[in-house]
Amino acid sequence: MLKNSRIYDYVVKNLCEELNTILTQIPSIYKEKAEEIRLRNGGPLTISYGARDYFISANGNISCDPSRAVIIREEHIKNTFQLISNYSVYAYEEEIKNGYITIKGGHRVGIGGKVIYGSNGVETIKNISSLNIRIGREVLGVSDNIISYLVKKPRIFYNTLIISPPQCGKTTLLRDIVRNLSNGFGSLDSQGFKISVVDERSEIAGMYKGMAQNDIGIRTDILDGCLKSDGIMMAIRSLSPDIIAVDEIGNKRDVEAINEALRAGIKLIATIHGSSLEEVKNKSSMKELFEENIFERFLILDRSKGVGTIKEIIDGFSFKPIYSGKSD
Template identity: 65%
Template sequence: MKEVKIYDSLIGNLNEDLKNVLIKIPLHIKGKVEEIRLKKEKPLMIYYEGKDYFVTKTGNLSKDMSKGIIVGENHIVSTFQLISNYSPYAYLEEIRNGYITITGGHRVGIGGKVVYGNKGIENIKNISSMNIRIAREKMGISDSLIPNLIKGKKDFFNTLIISPPQCGKTTLLRDIVRNLSNGTITSNYEGFKVSLIDERSELAGMYNGVAQKDVGLRTDILDGCLKSDGIIMAIRSLSPDIIAVDEIGGKRDVDAIHEALRAGIKLIATIHGSSIHEIREKLSMRDIFQEKIFERYIVLDRSKGVGTVRELLDGNGKSIPFIKGA
């Protein structure tokens, strides 16, 4: 029921006509919806379990696009007003990055006319589409992994989560951070001080200075901060045991990672990819692999649903057996 309540609460941010349609979709699907997609003059769509569906005016789901309710300009305009609390300029920094984070930590991606200025992107106008990604916590999904990621009571293996898009890497990272931060008696380790660099406000889902997601008792959050900047800031001022970042890849990220390692700080990060072999071929990651910075690799796929752990590997790429939990 919790997942259904999250869905019902979220659609309260949408245009009244759309909300009245989306509230009617089958109950057992509400808790599974991953995205709601609004595109001007196109059918209303939802995405769950790896497939798109068109939403009819009665709230039924169809693969026939002709049966989907058409999203009009008024639907887009009023929904944008609602998610920005009728004050888009208050969200301009996020809008420049292509999204708005709303209550609950949900992220609304925005499509439209990108306006450039002297300092780069200044705004997105004439909004034409919105992709609403529902942030769902899955507490406990990392429980079976944790014993393989820690060394004794106060040490941690540098860990990289490798995952294709929409396979649950952010959800898994969030739960690992929560577990590391809180500590557990059963796994016989104390909580770590974690600095979470949440560049796109997806991990903690900060809203008005409050984390909407549980990322642990000992976690400091740098929200909306570039990964490379956040890592350096954390080193200088937050005295973390572990730094957590989502979606590394650029040279600046790699340089900052080296700074953290020189400071004796452990790392957990994610990267887009389908295998350790694919990641090794990325130019920006070659030094990291040659230096064997990461001691654990978690490889995800969707073979048994979002967040399926396909492999757990050590720093040499050898498989580590573990009991697959929730």
């Protein structure tokens, strides 16, 4: 696997030549930790990690002072956008409608600009004013020590909900859980589960030209760029999964599709934004799932020990903690 600094160097090759040259010069320690690169028209060139912003000068120096940074111009954004879309905006129009483009390696570039509506909703984004390059790094093994809490021997998976504030590693953890469940794991003598990943935002598998850029296991099928509600139904009808995995559930259609999967005897692992179990329980869209006691395990994440810290695992029957990250 590429070291984090090499992943960073690969990602910045997707930026225009001037910015690529500048960003390649930053110290390796920042390359290894960078989570996002921000280009805002008229704003400072910025990288971020650990919930902090750092500004980049013309010679690659890092500063907390934005006045020392390179100022992004319209041509920087225009030329970078052409590169990430391979000079064919038409080929990426479906992704652009959703506000992003996925580049090779599974990294996602968020797009800001003028949103154009048509009869069928959002048609495209024009007059691009900002780009947010999110550097995706899979962390293999991050779920190894908690898989046993999610499976009852020999092959019963507990319906699991991962609860996490933004940028706390929920997708990274979900991806690695899928990998472990799909491949099988020796400590539980599992042969592995058939898993269908409904990857609406192309962040779990990181598909690029039909190939997953991330390791999501040998028994995993992917429905890429597909609405969760549609993808869950498609998986039920045609992919015969043991488990369906989805990221960021929340609306009524998601809940309806989840109930269909459960009625079909399929297990579920999902993520949702939130800082606590109580906060998620109080969301109106989740009321039905909690009334029916759908979820049997809750994984609560925070950043107390860095991105992806598992604060605790809560049993869905007793609602008591069965694992605490503090004990690690």
